[in-house]
Amino acid sequence: MPLTAPATRREVHHRVIDMKTYARDDGLFDVEARLVDTKPFEFSPLVVPKTVLAGEPIHDLWIRLTVDENYIVRAIEAASDVTPYDICKGAQDTLSVLVGEPLARGWSAKVKERLRGAASCTHLMEMLIPMATTGLQGIWGSDAERFKTLVADGGATKIDSCYAYSRHRAVVKVHWPEKYVPAVSTGE
Numbered sequence: 001m002p003l004t005a006p007a008t009r010r011e012v013h014h015r016v017i018d019m020k021t022y023a024r025d026d027g028l029f030d031v032e033a034r035l036v037d038t039k040p041f042e043f044s045p046l047v048v049p050k051t052v053l054a055g056e057p058i059h060d061l062w063i064r065l066t067v068d069e070n071y072i073v074r075a076i077e078a079a080s081d082v083t084p085y086d087i088c089k090g091a092q093d094t095l096s097v098l099v100g101e102p103l104a105r106g107w108s109a110k111v112k113e114r115l116r117g118a119a120s121c122t123h124l125m126e127m128l129i130p131m132a133t134t135g136l137q138g139i140w141g142s143d144a145e146r147f148k149t150l151v152a153d154g155g156a157t158k159i160d161s162c163y164a165y166s167r168h169r170a171v172v173k174v175h176w177p178e179k180y181v182p183a184v185s186t187g188e
Helices: 088-097 107-115 122-141 144-150 170-175
Strands: 014-023 029-037 056-069 073-082
Touching: 014 122, 029 122, 056 122, 073 088, 088 107, 088 122, 107 122
Parallel strands: none
Antiparallel strands: 014 029, 029 056, 056 073
């Protein structure tokens, strides 16, 4: 376990999110996610006369994004197999507002802007945010030539996209020395 030893505790909730990217035979890519919430004890959701048994899902939600080679969302499909309220299943159709959008910088803000609050299901919205990076990593990693092009373009899409790719860090200094800028010491 990479974390320090925890304090004495007991589990009260378990969420599993599984995401995968697939290269399709037609040249498109599917990014799929599944979210399952369970509790290790019986649970009765607010205002629902049904008791959820220990280990049974409270949520079991799926999303599939179909993306083209330019990272544009071409289709979105969602399925809500288990939800606390039947009306929750209607939120599946709200995701279509993202068709035509690129999985690129600004994706998270766009998802939050269009799907926050009563506009959609919070859990579906939250799944969509990391699906973008899952898709990008899958697509980049599925084709060695695509990855070589990314490196050859001077890292234009990577510089300052995360901690490691900061223009002030060693990864950029090694792979794109022309983009490297030494960090300014504050003298503290």
